[in-house]
Amino acid sequence: MIKFQNVSVRYDNGVHALNDISFEAEKGEFIFLIGSTGSGKSTLLKTIYKQVNPTAGSIFINGTDLGSLKERQIPLLRQKLGIVFQDYKLLPTKNLWENLAFVLRSVGRDKREIKGLISEILEFVGLAAKPDALPRELSGGEQQRAAIARALVNRPQILIADEPTGNLDPTTSMEIMEILDIINREANMTMIIATHDKNVVNSMKKRVIALEKGEIVRDEKEATYDE
Amino acid sequence: MNKTLRLIDYSISEAIESIRRNGYAGLAVVSTTAFTLCILWSFVMVSVAAAGYTDRQVDRFEISVFMKVDSTLEDAEALANKIKALPGVGKVTLKQKEEEWENFKIKHSYLDAGGLPIDTLPYAMSVQPKSPEDTVSVAEAIRKLQGIDAVFERQEFYTKILAISKVIKWAGLIGAAVLFFVCAAIIGNAIKLSIYARRLEIQTMQLVGATWAFIRSPFIYEGMFFGACGAVIGAVVVILGNNLISSNIRTFLKMTELLQSPMPGKTVFWGMLLCGVAIGALGSLNAVNRFITRYASPGESVNE
Known part of the structure; x- marks a missing residue:
């Protein structure tokens, strides 16, 4: 699924962030x-x-070399990929539903499809009762669940x-x-x-x-x- | 709904949302765009008018040839054929004495022309060179022919007119091109503010795999909207201004030919609208590309 083959990363300032990393997942x-x-x-x-x-090195996902x-x-x-961050990175001006819908719309999903996907994921992460809440109205745990929902909503x-x-x-x-x-x-x-x-x-x-x-x-x- | 329609639907709704959030900043962009487009379009109109004037003058380059008073019609026809055979000659028109005499009487009605005989007018012809630049050489060649009394060409006058007209035309075109980019930069700057306000959204979109079109198109639509609004306001000002010039100034200045409106109101409106939309799209595309390249380019090495 994921394969790291002798991967190194050196930043422009000379810092070696990764050095010869190899593993498979x-x-x-x-x-x-x-x-x-x-x-x-x-x-x-x-x-x-x-x-x-x-x-240096190569990373493969499902056999595709990311370098290519x-x-x-x-x-x-x-x-x-679904990506979750420590600081959630939810859009502060959009409510929970809009945060998820925004992701799906920006990758070209159909409106009817969006409705079903969001309802399902909000149910799963336990936020079905708060679709209209803005991120600041949610607790830290809820915000992180919202971020997980956003990462997962596109399956x-x-x-x-x-x-x-x-x-x-x-x-x-x-x-x-x-x-x-x-x-x-x-x-x-x-x-x-x-x-x-x-x-x-x-x-x-x-x-x-x-x-x-x-x-x-x-x-x-x-x-x-x-x- | 297919993906293209969803893209348009998404882009328009995001653009509307952004325009709504922009508020007074958007208003400032529209008014600045309108102002710049007014100047730009004035340059275009002056340039088109000058080009039209130049073209009309080029058609008028002609040499007037007057034969000796005692020349006969046969002499005139023979001379006309000789002139036609000269290099650089486009067209030769032999003027009929009777017609010229009637014209003379009309033009100079204050003279008692009725008592003068037709024969006092010489046979004359107008010669059009193939190119305005050939006028002098053709006139010189005609002068060397037999039976000619006088040859007049207004090469110097027309050359000056042409030179001035060309300067106006080029200055107008260069000015319009410069203003086009200035206008695009103004709109691009406004879009930059909009992009900056939505940078988190852009970064989120990039992370979830939004494509090039989905990220950029709302901003392009926004820029096109600002450009179109500015163009409509600008077009109204230009059309009204042009009408004002037509009805007042032209009456006093007898430069009707040069001041002649080079395009009707409809053309001005649609031309400016198209120009505004194009400028808006170009300005926003440039701004969004620069933002993405500088701050959020996928694959770019970034410090932790």
């Missing part, structure tokens, strides 16, 4: 990317959705999350992770979650890839945060 696999701030977690995620290009994609093909790649094959529980209390964090776990199991969706949250990683016992100074220092299945 199968369809339906749930992976935690862990590591301290600046270890390269976010950069690794950005290379998957081509916000950052590797300076033309600029006009990048939107098609991104339509297969992606892969979900990428960058510190999805970074701004949430432990209970809400576990709720969010439960939602992701259900999606992973029920939809067989591949997930790569970058996190610092030890509790979350330790309680879920999924595959863990640990990064340090841009290098993989550990790759274990059913693992915990610490060795």
Whole structure:
């Protein structure tokens, strides 16, 4: 599904964000990317959705080399991905329904189709009662659920999350992770979650890839945060 | 609804939303665009009028040839054939004495022309060179022929007129081109503000895989709307202004030919509307491309 082959990223300022990264993720696999701030977690995620290009090595998704994609093909790649951020990145002037509809409309979905998809996903993340709420009227946990709904509404094959529980209390964090776990199991969706949250990683016992100074220092299945 | 229709539907509704949010800023853009388009179109009209004037003058380049008073009709016809055979000659028109005499009497009615004989008028002909530039050489060649009393060409006058007219035409065209880009820059600037206000939406769209058309087209529609509004206001001003000139100034200045309106009101309206829409689309496309390239280019290396 996802294959990193000797991937390195060096920024213009000379910083080596990733150094010779290689790993594979199968369809339906749930992976935690862990590591301290600046270890390269976010950069690794950005290379998957081509916000950052590797300076060496190759990344394959479903056998397609991302390096061979033309600029006009990048939107098609991104339509297969769902992306969740720590700061949610919801549109502040649009309500919850409009935030989701905006995503679907901007990828050319039909209005009737949009209605069904949004109702279904809001039901799933437990926000069916709040379609008219603006993001500021939602709690942190609800905002993150809304962000997850937005990432999932276009039915992606892969979900990428960058510190999805970074701004949430432990209970809400576990709720969010439960939602992701259900999606992973029920939809067989591949997930790569970058996190610092030890509790979350330790309680879920999924595959863990640990990064340090841009290098993989550990790759274990059913693992915990610490060795 | 297919994807193209959905794109149009989406773009129009997003553009309307953005125009509504722009409020007074939009009004400022429309008024500035109207002003610039007025100047631009005035340049275009002056330029077209000058071009028309030039073309009309070129058609009038002619050499007047007067034969000696004692020449006969046969002499005149023979000379006309000789002139026709000269290099650079386009057309030769032999003027009939009787007709010229009647014209002379009408033009100079204050003279007691009735008592003069027709024979006092010489045979005359007008010669049109193939090209205005040939006037002098053709006139010189005619002068060398037998039986000629006088040859008149107004090469110097027409050359000056042509030169002035060409300067006006080119200045108008260059001015119009410059103003076209100035206008596009003004609209582009307004769209830039709109893009900046919606940068989070653009970034979100990029992340969820919105295509080139879905990201850009709402801004292009917005720019086209501003351009069209500015053009309609500008067209009303230009048409009214032109009518004012037609009804007043032209009466006093006997330059009717140069001041003649080169295009009817309908042409001005549709021309300006088309121009405004094109400028709006171009300005917005440029602005949105620059924004995306600078701030949110997919695949661009960015610092964490």
